[in-house]
Amino acid sequence: MSAPREGMPRHLESAPQDTPVTVTAAGALPERPYDVAIVGAGVVGCAVARALARHRGLRLALIEAQDDVGQGTSKANTAILHTGFDAVPGSLEAALVRDGARRLTAYAAESGIPVERTGALLVAWDEEQLAALPRLAEKAERNAYHAVRPLGPAELYAREPHLGPGALGALHVPDESIVCPWTTPLAYATQAVRHGVHLHLNCRVTRARRHEDTHLLDTTRGPVRARWLVNAAGLHADTLDAALGHHDFTVTPRRGQLIVFDKFARDLVRHILLPVPTAAGKGVLVAPTVHGNVLLGPTAEDLDDRTATHSTAEGLQGLRAKGHRILPALLREETTAVYAGLRAATEHDDYRITAHPEQAYVTVGGIRSTGLTASLAIAAHVVDLLTEAGLKPGAARDLEPVRMPNLGEAFPRPYQRPDLIAADPEYGTLVCHCERVTRGEIRDALGGTVPPRSLEGLRRRTRARAGRCQGFHCGAAVRALFEGAGR
Numbered sequence: 012m013s014a015p016r017e018g019m020p021r022h023l024e025s026a027p028q029d030t031p032v033t034v035t036a037a038g039a040l041p042e043r044p045y046d047v048a049i050v051g052a053g054v055v056g057c058a059v060a061r062a063l064a065r066h067r068g069l070r071l072a073l074i075e076a077q078d079d080v081g082q083g084t085s086k087a088n089t090a091i092l093h094t095g096f097d098a099v100p101g102s103l104e105a106a107l108v109r110d111g112a113r114r115l116t117a118y119a120a121e122s123g124i125p126v127e128r129t130g131a132l133l134v135a136w137d138e139e140q141l142a143a144l145p146r147l148a149e150k151a152e153r154n155a156y157h158a159v160r161p162l163g164p165a166e167l168y169a170r171e172p173h174l175g176p177g178a179l180g181a182l183h184v185p186d187e188s189i190v191c192p193w194t195t196p197l198a199y200a201t202q203a204v205r206h207g208v209h210l211h212l213n214c215r216v217t218r219a220r221r222h223e224d225t226h227l228l229d230t231t232r233g234p235v236r237a238r239w240l241v242n243a244a245g246l247h248a249d250t251l252d253a254a255l256g257h258h259d260f261t262v263t264p265r266r267g268q269l270i271v272f273d274k275f276a277r278d279l280v281r282h283i284l285l286p287v288p289t290a291a292g293k294g295v296l297v298a299p300t301v302h303g304n305v306l307l308g309p310t311a312e313d314l315d316d317r318t319a320t321h322s323t324a325e326g327l328q329g330l331r332a333k334g335h336r337i338l339p340a341l342l343r344e345e346t347t348a349v350y351a352g353l354r355a356a357t358e359h360d361d362y363r364i365t366a367h368p369e370q371a372y373v374t375v376g377g378i379r380s381t382g383l384t385a386s387l388a389i390a391a392h393v394v395d396l397l398t399e400a401g402l403k404p405g406a407a408r409d410l411e412p413v414r415m416p417n418l419g420e421a422f423p424r425p426y427q428r429p430d431l432i433a434a435d436p437e438y439g440t441l442v443c444h445c446e447r448v449t450r451g452e453i454r455d456a457l458g459g460t461v462p463p464r465s466l467e468g469l470r471r472r473t474r475a476r477a478g479r480c481q482g483f484h485c486g487a488a489v490r491a492l493f494e495g496a497g498r
Contacts (some may be wrong), residue, residue: 270348345479
């Protein structure tokens with residue numbers, strides 16, 4: 012493929028000239044101790060790394076067990092940018108979701124991350140659920156969200172004409188939005204790496220201990236040393252916490268299976284359709300995605316296995332039964348994909364973010380489905396905790412902005428932009444016709460600051476092979492481009 016030319020997307024702009032870009036996935040690790048090591052490169056860990064990178068003079072490491080950022084819970088969620096209207100009032104989660112929604116909305120606009128403000132409808136299907144709506148509206152008020160309002164059946168069906176029969180009413184939450192869950196941690200990581208953070212992939216922590224004033228981490232790629240440690244290990248946060256002598260929470264993996272329907276289904280739904288929540292979670296929803304599909308899910312299955320990200324016939328059958336009540340016509344549409352993710356549920360109804368100053372250590376645990384929304388606020392909170400505990404972060408600086416490839420269906424893609432194609436014809440050459448991905452976009456992803464190390468990583472960055480044919484037609488061409496880049 013030809014080299015990038017003037018007019019290419021800004022996400023390929025170079026890092027600040029005085030900062031080396033360091034991403035490793037194999038080989039020995041640096042022997043020199045880091046000031047701060049962050050374990051876990053999900054959306055929260057990447058956000059923390061980015062926040063710390065704002066401070067000059069810190070030597071920072073972001074350590075990830077898998078071969079890419081955002082590989083765990085971050086890649087397999089419902090991709091909702093929450094308002095926090097239904098969080099536990101007064102909780103840390105409620106405060107950070109509220110602050111995080113504001114921060115992420117602004118960051119997405121600056122960085123090219125697609126967001127659509129669809130609004131949500133909390134639908135009541137029986138008298139008990141209908142009676143719960145005023146309490147949920149009161150909870151929203153206590154969470155400083157004042158825009159909810161009740162809808163009667165007539166207005167509800169006017170807004171959602173394909174809704175299943177029998178709904179008695181709803182709460183309208185106008186500011187709930189949908190966002191790209193894959194581009195967000197990639198943007199954070201890209202910005203962090205360009206400002207000096209060392210990202211070490213394929214680097215699973217196998218042992219952690221503290222000796223004198225240094226954390227010693229044994230990893231699958233060798234030892235890492237750091238004066239301060241941030242535990243953002245997601246499903247394994249309690250394991251790392253216990254290794255350092257703390258037993259504040261236990262992670263119970265909660266599997267959420269989801270069904271992705273084809274883009275032809277998108278006209279069936281206008282809002283995020285939410286159920287009235289229960290103690291087990293927020294329940295099964297129907298939601299559009301920024302990529303033009305429709306999601307049905309998730310399930311909520313508490314498991315012992317922290318690797319059980321497979322779908323089950325029973326789980327998918329249950330989703331289809333619930334989907335038939337919510338949006339009957341949806342079940343007649345083609346299914347593009349199914350997937351499952353694990354959420355880090357704990358025995359507590361709040362985040363478990365705790366500083367241990369005597370150990371120069373901060374735990375960031377129990378971050379559930381709202382973690383995407385709250386990520387930037389969580390990061391700011393963690394930096395505050397580190398500073399209060401004694402970290403001297405140095406002078407703050409403005410980070411050079413990033414501009415990510417916008418994969419949203421509602422936004423112009425490169426193949427629709429004559430200016431880009433005129434500057435570089437690769438943006439006019441389609442490779443994946445289902446998702447309308449061009450050779451130029453694939454080239455850009457392969458040459459990015461945090462490049463993919465697998466075809467799945469390339470799929471997340473470009474949507475190539477993510478459409479209705481799931482790579483049947485374009486798979487060989489995409490693989491050839493990937494392998495031709497020397498991976």
